[in-house]
Amino acid sequence: MTVFKGYLLIIRRNINIIIMYIAIFAGVAMMIQKAAQKEMVTENFAAEKLNVAVMNRDGSVLGDTLLAMLERDQNVVELEDDITAIQEALYYRDIEYVLVIPEGAQQSFLDGDTSERVVQSITVPDSTMSFYVDSQVNALMNQIRTYQAGGFSFEEACAESLLLGETEPDITLIDINGNAGVRADYNYFFGYMPYAFLGATIMTISLVIMEFKNRDIQRRMQSCSVPFLKQNIATVAAFLLVGCVIWFCCILLHAIMCRGGVFTDKNSGYYLINSICCMLVALSLGYLTGMLSGGPAALNGMNNVLSLGLCFLGGIFVPIEMLGSTVEKIARFLPTYWYSRINGILGDYSVLGDELRATVYKGYVIQILFAAACFGLTMMVRRRKIQEKN
Numbered sequence: 001m002t003v004f005k006g007y008l009l010i011i012r013r014n015i016n017i018i019i020m021y022i023a024i025f026a027g028v029a030m031m032i033q034k035a036a037q038k039e040m041v042t043e044n045f046a047a048e049k050l051n052v053a054v055m056n057r058d059g060s061v062l063g064d065t066l067l068a069m070l071e072r073d074q075n076v077v078e079l080e081d082d083i084t085a086i087q088e089a090l091y092y093r094d095i096e097y098v099l100v101i102p103e104g105a106q107q108s109f110l111d112g113d114t115s116e117r118v119v120q121s122i123t124v125p126d127s128t129m130s131f132y133v134d135s136q137v138n139a140l141m142n143q144i145r146t147y148q149a150g151g152f153s154f155e156e157a158c159a160e161s162l163l164l165g166e167t168e169p170d171i172t173l174i175d176i177n178g179n180a181g182v183r184a185d186y187n188y189f190f191g192y193m194p195y196a197f198l199g200a201t202i203m204t205i206s207l208v209i210m211e212f213k214n215r216d217i218q219r220r221m222q223s224c225s226v227p228f229l230k231q232n233i234a235t236v237a238a239f240l241l242v243g244c245v246i247w248f249c250c251i252l253l254h255a256i257m258c259r260g261g262v263f264t265d266k267n268s269g270y271y272l273i274n275s276i277c278c279m280l281v282a283l284s285l286g287y288l289t290g291m292l293s294g295g296p297a298a299l300n301g302m303n304n305v306l307s308l309g310l311c312f313l314g315g316i317f318v319p320i321e322m323l324g325s326t327v328e329k330i331a332r333f334l335p336t337y338w339y340s341r342i343n344g345i346l347g348d349y350s351v352l353g354d355e356l357r358a359t360v361y362k363g364y365v366i367q368i369l370f371a372a373a374c375f376g377l378t379m380m381v382r383r384r385k386i387q388e389k390n
Contacts, residue, residue: 004234006212010207010208010211018246020200021200021203022200024195025195025196048132049073049075050074050075050096052070052074052077052095052096052097053095055079055098055101056101057100057103058103061158062101065162066101066119069136069140069162070099070133073136077094090123090124093124096129096130099133100119102120105119115142118141140161140165143157143160143161144157145157185258186271189257191340191347192316192317193250193254194282194311194336194340195308197246197275197279198281201243201282202302202307203286205242206286210296239283242283247275247276247279266350270342274346274360277363278336278339280371281336281370283371284370284371284372284378285374287374287375313336314334314335314336314337314339320340320341335367338362338364338366342359
């Protein structure tokens with residue numbers, strides 16, 4: 001009990017570190033969450049409209065049909081038919097595309113000329129948006145040719161082609177995954193939780209270990225009547241208490257910010273178990289780092305490398321798909337990779353099938369085994385250091 005109280009006393013002195021990392025995590029999680037919610041638009045979809053101008057010099061049925069199509073699908077801007085006015089509007093990005101329908105365009109079209117020879121376009125240099133409008137113009141002309149090939153007159157073909165573009169199909173989205181294709185806000189919160197766990201836990205526990213590595217304190221502990229096994233049990237109990245405090249603070253913070261969060265989700269148990277496994281990993285790494293670090297300066301470096309490195313390579317900060325297949329193969333050995341993968345599965349699927357559940361359980365096991373391996377390595381390093389000093 002004396003050893004346990006000694007650990008708690010030192011932990012209390014470093015409580016500001018825990019608060020700092022939780023505050024950083026909360027700020028990052030809030031910003032990412034707001035940014036993600038702006039992109040989660042699944043209703044009221046509308047194609048993007050560009051500012052375009054039309055120079056209808058032909059005044060024919062074909063020119064009127066092209067103008068009507070662009071007025072329906074784009075923002076048609078009235079512009080003087082003058083090369084200087086066109087260049088100025090393009091330069092200041094008032095418009096991004098100009099369709100020029102020259103005189104004789106309809107006759108050229110009826111003679112079988114290609115779309116590129118019938119009409120011309122003037123665009124902003126290196127603009128990819130021009131392909132979007134060009135494809136609409138070409139599609140309309142091809143539809144007119146198709147109707148003509150089917151026996152329609154030219155005027156009828158133009159009218160039917162315009163009506164075809166106004167047809168809206170009746171689409172019903174099937175919610176296969178059970179989440180309407182949108183991740184819940186608390187999923188993003190849990191996605192960045194490993195950073196708070198790793199940063200706060202590694203720094204706090206390592207500082208406590210460094211305090212107990214003081215020669216006078218070590219001699220007192222070796223000469224006391226408390227067996228080595230009980231000392232280790234007290235150490236583990238103190239560190240588990242630290243982990244519980246950090247875990248509880250993060251879970252409480254998420255419940256407040258997300259209005260109940262995972263506690264309103266049918267997969268809440270999977271979320272909580274995943275976070276507990278991640279905390280065990282953080283505790284074991286904190287214990288190991290404290291045994292290996294030689295001073296505060298080295299500790300800060302090791303903490304940054306471990307917390308930021310694991311979060312980056314594990315897909316916490318950057319989606320693992322963006323890092324390439326080679327990095328993904330390496331990341332499979334990291335616990336943060338499996339945490340991130342489980343969190344992604346829980347965010348994408350409301351109902352887990354047998355295969356997905358097997359992947360989730362596999363991720364739990366790998367995280368626990370990683371934590372156990374780090375803890376066993378720490379015990380070996382600690383025993384060896386004690387033997388060397390004796």
